[in-house]
Amino acid sequence: MNNQLLADLLYPNITKTPADYENIYPKRALDDNAEVMRIAPSPTGFIHLGNLYGALADERIAHQSNGVFFLRIEDTDNKRLVKGAVETIISTFDYFKIEFDEGAEVKNNNGNHYGPYYQRQRTDIYQAYAKDLVRKGLAYPCFCDEEHLKQQRTKQQELKITTGYYGPWAVCRNLDFELIKANIEANKSFVIRLRSNGDPKIKHSFHDEIKGDITVIENDQDVILLKADGIPTYHFAHAVDDHLMHTTIVLRGEEWLGTLPIHLELFKALNHPLPKFAHTSQLMKMDNGIKRKLSKRKDPELSLDYYRQLGYHPDAVKIYLMTLLNWNFEEWFLKNPDADITAFKFSVNKMGQSGALFDLDKLNNISKTFLSKKEPEEIMMYLKNFVQENDASKMDIYFKDEAYLLQILNLGMGTNLKKRRKDYIYASQILASIAYYFDDVYQPSYDFIFDKSLCIKIIEAFIANYDHRDDNAQWFDKLKAIATQFNIAAEMNDYKNNPDAYIGNISELAEVLRVATTGYKNTPDLWSIMQIMQEKRVLTRLHQALDTLNGKM
RNA sequence: GGUCCGUUGGUGAAGCGGUUAACACACCAGAUUCUCAAUCUGGCAUACACGGGUUCAAGCCCCGUACGGACUACCA
Numbered sequence: 245m246n247n248q249l250l251a252d253l254l255y256p257n258i259t260k261t262p263a264d265y266e267n268i269y270p271k272r273a274l275d276d277n278a279e280v281m282r283i284a285p286s287p288t289g290f291i292h293l294g295n296l297y298g299a300l301a302d303e304r305i306a307h308q309s310n311g312v313f314f315l316r317i318e319d320t321d322n323k324r325l326v327k328g329a330v331e332t333i334i335s336t337f338d339y340f341k342i343e344f345d346e347g348a349e350v351k352n353n354n355g356n357h358y359g360p361y362y363q364r365q366r367t368d369i370y371q372a373y374a375k376d377l378v379r380k381g382l383a384y385p386c387f388c389d390e391e392h393l394k395q396q397r398t399k400q401q402e403l404k405i406t407t408g409y410y411g412p413w414a415v416c417r418n419l420d421f422e423l424i425k426a427n428i429e430a431n432k433s434f435v436i437r438l439r440s441n442g443d444p445k446i447k448h449s450f451h452d453e454i455k456g457d458i459t460v461i462e463n464d465q466d467v468i469l470l471k472a473d474g475i476p477t478y479h480f481a482h483a484v485d486d487h488l489m490h491t492t493i494v495l496r497g498e499e500w501l502g503t504l505p506i507h508l509e510l511f512k513a514l515n516h517p518l519p520k521f522a523h524t525s526q527l528m529k530m531d532n533g534i535k536r537k538l539s540k541r542k543d544p545e546l547s548l549d550y551y552r553q554l555g556y557h558p559d560a561v562k563i564y565l566m567t568l569l570n571w572n573f574e575e576w577f578l579k580n581p582d583a584d585i586t587a588f589k590f591s592v593n594k595m596g597q598s599g600a601l602f603d604l605d606k607l608n609n610i611s612k613t614f615l616s617k618k619e620p621e622e623i624m625m626y627l628k629n630f631v632q633e634n635d636a637s638k639m640d641i642y643f644k645d646e647a648y649l650l651q652i653l654n655l656g657m658g659t660n661l662k663k664r665r666k667d668y669i670y671a672s673q674i675l676a677s678i679a680y681y682f683d684d685v686y687q688p689s690y691d692f693i694f695d696k697s698l699c700i701k702i703i704e705a706f707i708a709n710y711d712h713r714d715d716n717a718q719w720f721d722k723l724k725a726i727a728t729q730f731n732i733a734a735e736m737n738d739y740k741n742n743p744d745a746y747i748g749n750i751s752e753l754a755e756v757l758r759v760a761t762t763g764y765k766n767t768p769d770l771w772s773i774m775q776i777m778q779e780k781r782v783l784t785r786l787h788q789a790l791d792t793l794n795g796k797m
Numbered sequence: 798g799g800u801c802c803g804u805u806g807g808u809g810a811a812g813c814g815g816u817u818a819a820c821a822c823a824c825c826a827g828a829u830u831c832u833c834a835a836u837c838u839g840g841c842a843u844a845c846a847c848g849g850g851u852u853c854a855a856g857c858c859c860c861g862u863a864c865g866g867a868c869u870a871c872c873a
Binding site for chain 1: 798799800801802803808809810811820821822823829830831832833834835836837866867868869870871872873
């Protein structure tokens, strides 16, 4: 069989050769230890935590080595293409401030020299490589239709042998040239398959940057390189693109470990030097005591939109992801609480080998600490962006008086305290926690500790004695006086020593006033809240509570 | 079914042959002359999946078992 003839028959219009492409995409001018990383999502419309997890690792490794980080869109499966998915990908990475040096839709002053970065636009390139493989006898056209393949698979399953297209099952492996020619002329649809010469009984040791030394068997599957529509499969596109784009470390999910033998054989067949491989562990979650992979359908927290909608700060999410990504990050961050995460020396070999369990509590804790370090002005801007993006109609409620908001945030964050408070987790939670300051969104649900009549008496006594000019001490003295009046312990120690002598304690009395003013049992310092609210609003609130207690509302 | 990967406390996770197995989160208790989800102090846990083996010595090496996961598509 004349392979050159076959190659020309299959792809008469492809004139460029791999050598041409080698010239078009020369080796990158980078330092020796610079790493070229890439993230290659397929535009299915769903971008998840795992994508960010990988992207963050890619970005750190590339940039801390003065390398390159690029975005490639793997749109080879036209059945799964979703409109607008690419925009979602870009905007999500943008929100989390993951910066690409080049790639799809990336603005780059130096030019995107290794594009196009959409695989559909690279069809000629793949076909040129496939043609070359055919010419070398390393690939061949296959005319088996899906029905035949399906039957074959069923048969293999019945025989309990490995399924697939290999060895004696690869019926198109040695077709007669004349037959192929006739088929082509009859417009029969075909795919291009690799002519594998591996033996799965042979095992090799392979070094994965994350997993360490692993065992891989040789591939013997005549995998499809180009599908009937001329578009490559993931495997072939990967072996061509990551070579031409000069990726130095292929970092991807561990679900690719199983197909690594195919990729290894492909790189060899194409005569492409092997990049390093790093297979990341899966993000897991605890579900009814079982550790399982996060699933798109069951776990809303897998979607990055979830964090965006609640208003988690992108940097906080990234810090959390870093703790999952590199086990020594957390300790470093504890020692360098104010350093930018880019100052951390990221290492691939310090990535976890087993599935990291996603822990929302920990994310929240990290988020609290992170936000507590911000200045109230920054928090305000952050809230502003959030409200603008998610609930623009409320802009006026929260931001019409920024000085007022700033006072609220100062108190809420405890900026005047020796140690700041860590109550704020994400934007929507902050807004909910300060809603009581704003009449338009204030919706109290009172839950008083004392019975109705006592609460009324306490609130009335407080109003009767209220003087907005009182300082904290004077204010508190008045509370004590009211307490004494109703046989409530004014001193906590007295109460503790003899609880039966009183009907309650000063803390409980304060709670009544706190609930009456804010609708909450837990708030920052009450006196300060009243100072911020101003006299008129305080009295309005107290009367509102009285009305409710008296059944007038 | 086959191939590969994994298994340290409630959770993340260090330790990679040699004292009481770090650290963090969560949790619990006490403290805090107003609460608290904040802060301080203290504590907690039947943690090295199981069974063999190698060794003076094993979470760490070897073998097997169990369990979990991934792959096994003209999907990525």
